[in-house]
Amino acid sequence: MLALLFILFAGLAIGSAIAVVAQRNPLYSAISLIGVFVSLACLYVMLAAPFIAAVQLIVYAGAIMVLVVFVIMLLNVEEEERRRPRLKFLVPAAVFMAAILIAEATFIIYSVKSAGAPTVSASNTGLTAAIGAGLFTKYLLPFEVTSILLLMAIVGAMTLARRSRTLTPTIGVVPGAQVVAMDILRPGSAENLTPVESDTSAEAASLLGVETYKEPKDEGNHGA
């Protein structure tokens, strides 16, 4: 019974993992990756680690992959056309890595086999209370350091997102007095409208204290 379930979920995980790399459409790859995470969560439950399983579901399947799918949807990435594979030198590297991985797996299986069957005992290692106690006593420092790392990542992302204030080429200024949104990059803030009097986009940009959009190559001004 348990072996059957294991084969089911492990098979699902491997099949989805193959689909992640084999699919040409990025959205299908993302969906397959969600499949991998969900089947891994099921495997964790079978290994008597329900907390890890729930966290796997919430964090990986529920939060990170939602963002990935979100980005793919927003950019509307088209199906990648078949093309000559670039970066050919990576193929031997991949084969080498796979060999190492297989060797490791074989070693683990061999050592487990030679160690004999584990003695079955009631353990609460995977339960929430045990993990919580561990995190807040024995592993408090790594736990706190990780949280500060995550906070830094959030702050970094916010600074990067807020820095560039550029008038996009789609923004045009009609000559004469008119209203230009102060935060072009943050649409929806209707309260933040600043009236400016200008004839060109460049003038409006200098009045607003932002840069005009410049093509990377030529220095032509693409406003108005």
Add this chain to the structure above:
Amino acid sequence: MDLTVSIVLYFVAITIAFLTIMLLCAFTVLAERRVLAFLQGRLGPNRVGYGGLLQPFADFIKTMVKEDLIPDQSTRFVFLLAPMIAIVTAIMAILVYPFGPTITIPFVEWTIPLVIARFDVGLLYVLGVTSVGVYGIMLAGWSSNNKYSLMGGLRASAQMISYELSLGMSLVGVVLIAGTLDIYSIVEQQSGWGGLRWNIFFQPVGFIIYLISAIAETNRVPFDLPEAETELVAGFHTEYSSIKFLLFFNAEYINMITVSMLATSLFLGGWQGPFVNQFPLLGVFYFFIKIAFFLFLYIWLRGTLPRFRFDQLMNFGWKFLIPVAILNIVVTATLALFDWL
């Protein structure tokens, strides 16, 4: 009890819970139409069966026999997958809700709690399954290849991701008091004191944040921007017809019911009520009464409130609900540290 008996019992329990939730869903739709009609000075559907009681089934048959359209330019596989994800994740959440206390079956003397599965991480399981449910709506909006659907899908997923945070945080206070994530145990701990041990009295702020976030999480009025009829036709399910539309429709109502069940179990004492100790089956009755209260609240709000604007919605979620929820956690944790709760 040996293994075969317990498997059969599980099967029976799952079937009963499934049928209950489906019937509850059908009658919630009817109740919504009747109550809305009452609020708006109309009659509502009252012709099929006594007082319109058979209306949901008539609607079901009508929707089933409609033509099942798949848009030409849609991404077919994802288009079919999306409603399945929506309904499966919605139904999976009912696994951990206790419908009643432990009862003894006469003659065979089996004592079984009226809950399908009790496990250590029940609450986290609910949150996890709910967070996977977002994909149904996102993928539906994307695969339809329709700008209204895409807008609806994007709005829905942005909204659900934002409000999931405050929803989860509002529950931390209850977990701090209970010291467990198993929903059955949390309900059990709220017994006694004539109903004054219900968590709503210890966690009023948490309860209100949960209620608001839950309404937003299920995309209901006043947070129904994903399917704002006046702007987006029908949002993410514009292109869906027949049974696939029905699946989305059912998923929305089942989500409403399950968030009501969670609110009942965590804040309103679940199946607790007078004389439950003497007659355990009375607990099931109390449980459904409390759910009915929340469902009525949903319908009442729909008949009363106008819709939010999208930036108001985001600002409210991120700049008001989440800070208040964090403050609630800090205060509760401090009080719990000194054993004042």
